Amino acid sequence: MTSQDGGLPHAVEDRYRLLLDSVTDYAIYMLDPTGIVSSWNAGAERFKGYTADEIVGRHFSAFYTPEDRERGEPERALATAASEGKFEIEAWRIRKDGTRFWASVVIDPIWDKKKRLIGFAKITRDNTERMLAQRALKQSEERFRILVQGVADYAIYMLDAEGHVTNWNLGAQRIKGYGADEIVGHHFSRFYAEEDLANQLPARALETARRTGKFESEGWRIRKDGSRFWASVVIDAIHDEAGALIGFAKITRDMTERREAAEALEKARQALFQAQKMEAIGQLTGGIAHDFNNLLTVMISSLDILRSRLHEPREARLLDNALLAAERGSQLTGQLLAFARRQSLKPQVHDLNQVIETFEAILRRAAGGEAAVKIVLSHEMRTVLIDSAQFEAALLNLVVNARDACGADGSIEISTEVVTFHEAERLLFSTAAAGDYVKVSVTDNGPGMSEDVLSHACEPFFTTKEVGKGTGLGLSQVYGFAGQSDGHLHIVTAPGQGASVSLYLPAKEPVARGDRHEHGAASTVLIVDDDEQVLEAAVEMFDSLGYEVLTASHGPAAIDILRRDRRIDVLFSDVVMPRGMTGFELADAARKLRPELKILLASGYPVPAFEKSGGGRSDTAFISKPYRWSDVLERLRNL
Missing domain, CATH: 1.10.287 (Helix Hairpins)
Known part of the structure; x- marks a missing residue:
């Protein structure tokens, strides 16, 4: 049985009305084609505040905010529903008491059998609590994002499931050097060193985090500019609500300074x-x-x-x-x-450059005829208070050790410089006070020392040489001399990288270069002879005559000394010498370097050609072997 207008039976219609009236979580009501409210259920009354008597017959725009009404939102909603078959939106709506609530709205058009619009069905739900919760969550996430982005001491960023960077904070940019536009989308393995890439460490890190939930390690990482830093790394796996892996959170901290401090x-x-x-x-x-x-x-x-x-x-x-x-x-x-630093020392003020130059011939002989010896002396020098004989013994020990380490084909460098120890550097040089030092180094290109050998190198009787080739007391003597001279001994070495042994001796007054002759100081002679005994006898003779003495065993070495030492007044050389340079050739080369130099040549053979070609020069003289000191003195006076 149907109703008289052909609609639903009255009983069915009553049941639908009862059903709608019992719904309290949704406002379900009807509008006529112009938007006038024509029905009202309990849910509408509950969260909009109007009773049916108060709202039926009024326009539904009463629920809209003033700003929405000014923009024509109610009319647009009905027009959209009529033209498109539905209108949906979430927006603010107004209760009877004027308070606002966040509404989820659906408006459906109602058509009769002749397709004529007879009104609209409107369903509204109060989603204020959900909206506020979502807004709070969004604000919380935004605050967290701002917090993360603002952290400068930690690199905090996300990776996708394959390890590509998906975001980038300020700390990551500061520590690693990349801007967000330079790194987002790239694989995080570019931060790893070559050796770690070869060992597939990035892949193993992600696999560990995927399997156990976390990966932690410390190691070297690479900045954008190629430099390395020591990083503390934590990688956490991130899963969605269903438990599926969606990516990784990665936190990196630059621990380089802490590591260096710990190492120091x-x-x-x-x-x-x-x-x-x-x-x-x-x-x-x-x-x-x-x-x-x-x-x-x-x-x-x-x-x-x-x-x-x-x-x-x-x-x-x-x-x-x-x-x-x-x-x-x-x-x-x-x-x-x-x-043990109990030897009897006789310290005097010395210029170490001068001591080394005087001792050079003996050092070169100690190094062997084949080893290349280079002497690099600082132009800016300070005096030191030392026992010169003990210093010479210490330097000789270092040269002999270097020779034994690098062999006949090796190279040895003897150098001097003035350095300063600051208070902070005493951590590494605990036996040396802060201040200025003259540093004397003997460096070789030998096999170097391991850490274990280095830790025992200065101990008495410790040696790595074959049995019978050393007592193990060379470095011990140097160590003791340094300590007794208020200095310090330091060794820099590594396997395969040679060794550099340095004596640090407290610096005194600056050495006044170029002033010695102006103040009437003793003259300086350079003696050149390849015969060791003859050279030593000549040194003793000139020393007894009041000269400061430098020595060389061949012509090229003498030329090197003449180039760097302007103090030399007299060249006393043998005529017949090895290394392809005779005394005559040395004399010619010396005159080109130092025209004012006085030259005295000696030989066991008669040299008539010399008397004809060079003997007439006022700055050159000749003397035959054997000679007496009185003969040498007479020739020098004539010069």
């Missing part, structure tokens, strides 16, 4: 331990050497007395051998006392 502290601890160990060994060694010296004194005195009373050749030879062995033992104890 560890080096300081090791240096302190080494200094304490060497001090303890030095005290023990000094005591033993002192007591052993007393025993040797008794032995040598007794053997010397016996030797003076014996005349039998066989017994005399035995005593001579015993005396020789005892004297060698005395030399060993002298080296031990040097290590």
Whole structure:
């Protein structure tokens, strides 16, 4: 049975009305084609505040905010629903009491059987709480984004599931050097060092985070400019609500300064331990050497007395051998006392450049004929207070060690410079006070030392040489001399990278270059001879004549000395020498460098050609071997 107008039966219509009236979570009501409210349910009354009597017959625009009414939003909603079959929106609406609520609105057009618009069905739901929750979440996410973006000490960014960068904060830009537009979309493996890429560390890091939820490590990473920094890294896996992996959160911190500070502290601890160990060994060694010296004194005195009373050749030879062995033992104890810093020093103010130049010939001979020896002396020099004989012994020990390390085909460099230790650097040089030092270095290109060998290098009797090729007291003597001179010994070495052993001696007054002759100082002679005994005899002779002496064993070495030392007044050279340069050739080259130089040539052969060609020069003289000091002095006076 139907109603008289052909609609639903009255009973069915009543049930629908009861159903709609019982719905309280949705406002469900009808509008006529012009927007006038024609029905009203309990849900509409509950969250809009109007009773049916108060709202039925009024235009539905009463629910719109003033600004929406001014823009014609109610009319546009009905027009859209009529033309498109539906209108949906979420927006602010007004309750009866004037308060606002966030509404989810659906408007459907109602058509009769003849397709005529007879009105609209309007369903509204109050989503204020959901909207406020979403807004709070959005604000929270925005605050978190701003917080993350503002963090400068940590690189905080996201990766997708394959490891591509999806966002980038200020800390990441500061630490790694890339702007967001330069890195977003690129794979994070570009931050890894070549060795880590070869070991597939980026892939293993993501796999660990994917499998366990987190990956943590420290290691070297690469900045945009190619420099390295020590990074602390945490990678967390990010999953959605269904548990599917959607990417990774990555946090990186630059720990380079902390690592360097820790390494410096560890080096300081090791240096302190080494200094304490060497001090303890030095005290023990000094005591033993002192007591052993007393025993040797008794032995040598007794053997010397016996030797003076014996005349039998066989017994005399035995005593001579015993005396020789005892004297060698005395030399060993002298080296031990040097290590223990108990040797008797006679410190005087010296220019180390001058000491090295005077000692150069002996250093070159100690280095061997084949090893290339380079001497680099600083032009800006300070004096030092040292025992020159002990310094020469220390330098000779370093050159011999360098020669043994690099072999005949190696190279050795002896250099000087003035350096300054600041207070902070005492962490690495715990036995040296802050201040200015003259640094004397002997550097070789040998195999270098391991850390273990380096830690024992200065200990008495420690040696890596074959049995019978060293006592292990060379560096010990240098170490002791440095300490007793208020200085410091420092070794820089690594396997395969050679070694550089440096003596740091406290600097005194600046060396006044070029003033020595103006103040009437003694003249300087450069003696050149390839015969070691003849050279040493010439050194003694000129020294007794009051000259400061420099030496060279061949012409090219003499030319090098003449180029860098302007103090030389006299060149005294043998005529016949190796290395393809005779004394005549050396004299010609020396005149081109130093026209004012006085030259005295000596030879065991008659040289008539010299008398004809060069003998007439007022700055050149010739003397035959053998010569006496009086002959040399006469030639020098004539010059």
